[in-house]
Amino acid sequence: MSTATMHLVHPRESAMKLVLYAPDRDLVSRLTPLLPAAADVEWQDSGAPAAALEPLRDTGCVLLLDFRHEQAAFSAALVRQVQAQAPELPLVAVGSTASDQLAGVVAALRAGLRDLIDLDAPPHEIEAVLRRASATDASVRAPAAVAHKARMVLLLGVRAGVGCSTLAAHLGVLAQQAHSPLLAQEEDPPPVANHLLLLDLAQPAGDLALYLNLDSSFHYDDALRHASRIDATLARTAMTRHPAGLALLGQAAGTDGTPMADPAVLMQRLRGIFDTLLCDLGGACVRQIPVSLLNSADDIWLVADQAIGTLVSLDQALTQLERVGARDKRLQLVINRFDDASGISPAQIATRFGLPLLATLPDRARLRSAASHGRLLLQEAPRDPYLRALAPLLSRLDPAAAPAARSWREHLALRLSGSQWKTK
Structure with a gap:
């Protein structure tokens, strides 16, 4: 994490290490301003062999996949590779709920991803998604108990x-x-x-x-x-x-x-x-x-x-x-x-x-x-x-x-x- 980023982290906050696994790094610049101060995002080339994910397995990082419409099909295929190579890595889709991008959100769901960073959502919703995905306690990552019955x-x-x-x-x-x-x-x-x-x-x-x-x-x-x-x-x-x-x-x-x-x-x-x-x-x-x-x-x-x-x-x-x-x-x-x-x-x-x-x-x-x-x-x-x-x-x-x-x-x-x- 950079020195500038560390100064913004509240003493009681735990840092979140995020890795964007994608064919290019262009999403990083759009994603960074939306992330909480405690988050640090790095890019890793998904064109490299899947074995390159091995060093990430015990780091507690969250792997982000680009599910914007133009990358959705490619990222859906990556999900299968990642789950075979490093099944313990938490996966989070990054997409948009804009009308021309919803196909990417649906592709993420069909690929089996439960967590989604919506690029059009307010920062507090994005932080909540990341906190849930990065939690190591299964009880924390589980969906909240149903508070009501519709x-x-x-x-x-x-x-x-x-x-x-x-x-x-x-x-x-x-x-x-x-x-x-x-x-x-x-x-x-x-x-x-x-x-x-x-x-x-x-x-x-x-x-x-x-x-x-x-x-x-x-x-x-x-x-x-x-x-x-x-x-x-x-x-x-x-x-x-x-x-x-x-x-x-x-x-x-x-x-x-x-x-x-x-x-x-x-x-x-x-x-x-x-x-x-x-x-x-x-x-x-x-x-x-x-x-x-x-x-x-x-x-x-x-x-x-x-x-x-x-x-x-x-x-x-x-x-x-x-x-x-x-x-x-x-x-x-x-x-x-x-x-x-x-x-x-x-x-x-x-x-x-x-x-x-x-x-x-x-x-x-x-x-x-x-x-x-x-x-x-x-x-x-x-x-x-x-x-x-x-x-x-x-x-x-x-x-x-x-x-x-x-x-x-x-x-x-x-x-x-x-x-x-x-x-x-």
């Missing part, structure tokens, strides 16, 4: 086409804005907090990303494979974000409806990171949904409409839920696309199937028109009756945030005139 709500569309994913998209954005109302305008920056995760496990796969006009290179299958490495930093950097701030984790478009793998470990991780999980299961057969997911949910909202075919599907879904022990007080009914000229009323449907009626949502052609343009109805028509009808769902989704959400909803109700929704 509320999880399943939106179960009883058949494809009842509008479950459209509902999930609007609920997710509105619930996020309830915590950050100033972010409703598109020019405002997204929040950094991991408040709400929208989990898309619906069929057909990928519809939520279309409705939210988002593109992702990190999908649900990736998260399942690397569940033990998911932490708050990876959730913030790898998962795509809507401008309102909510995170989206979904299946890649084209994923078929085969039975899902058990997500118990992943759900445990996600519920320790986010405050609320809203899971879209529209069109998914109950037999394909892992029992652990059904059992761990706080609420299960069955989404249906008044069509006779949908009511048959609702009956079948309830039968299947009963077989797995999930037909209980968590079940509530949401009637979507309600038309008062269709005959049977939502109350009659709820009574017929023995379910509490949580909400009735009106049939709105404007909703489908907005979706065809890649926009949400709240962008096209923020005073639409459909949005007013979501109030009981929003209140139920996040009761822990009731004071903040209530003031936001009161503000929204005032803007919408506060009247009962009407479609005519």
Whole structure:
């Protein structure tokens, strides 16, 4: 460590030795100003034989790998070499969460790296990553104990086409804005907090990303494979974000409806990171949904409409839920696309199937028109009756945030005139 650097080190701080293992040293100049005073970074040419890492094995250093987009593939190959030559060396990826660099972050996760220095993060976050990586005590390096368990709500569309994913998209954005109302305008920056995760496990796969006009290179299958490495930093950097701030984790478009793998470990991780999980299961057969997911949910909202075919599907879904022990007080009914000229009323449907009626949502052609343009109805028509009808769902989704959400909803109700929704 240089004399200048040593003068900056607090007596109680332990020095961190960092080695950038990369084909060139250009990253050092960008990285150095972001590091804590106790850190000293050196460059080592990754073009040299891997045996050159041997002297570093007992030095307590942390090895940094360049996972910026242009170097990600090369560094992913280096990970395998380093782990074979010096498996005890802690590895940390260096990358950026800028939109054109996210592929590098995903490549680091897929290569098995848990720790990431985000070049766009504030210095205190970078220092926290380095402290965790350089800790020799396994208990220090382990993820922090889960301090809370996020509320999880399943939106179960009883058949494809009842509008479950459209509902999930609007609920997710509105619930996020309830915590950050100033972010409703598109020019405002997204929040950094991991408040709400929208989990898309619906069929057909990928519809939520279309409705939210988002593109992702990190999908649900990736998260399942690397569940033990998911932490708050990876959730913030790898998962795509809507401008309102909510995170989206979904299946890649084209994923078929085969039975899902058990997500118990992943759900445990996600519920320790986010405050609320809203899971879209529209069109998914109950037999394909892992029992652990059904059992761990706080609420299960069955989404249906008044069509006779949908009511048959609702009956079948309830039968299947009963077989797995999930037909209980968590079940509530949401009637979507309600038309008062269709005959049977939502109350009659709820009574017929023995379910509490949580909400009735009106049939709105404007909703489908907005979706065809890649926009949400709240962008096209923020005073639409459909949005007013979501109030009981929003209140139920996040009761822990009731004071903040209530003031936001009161503000929204005032803007919408506060009247009962009407479609005519």
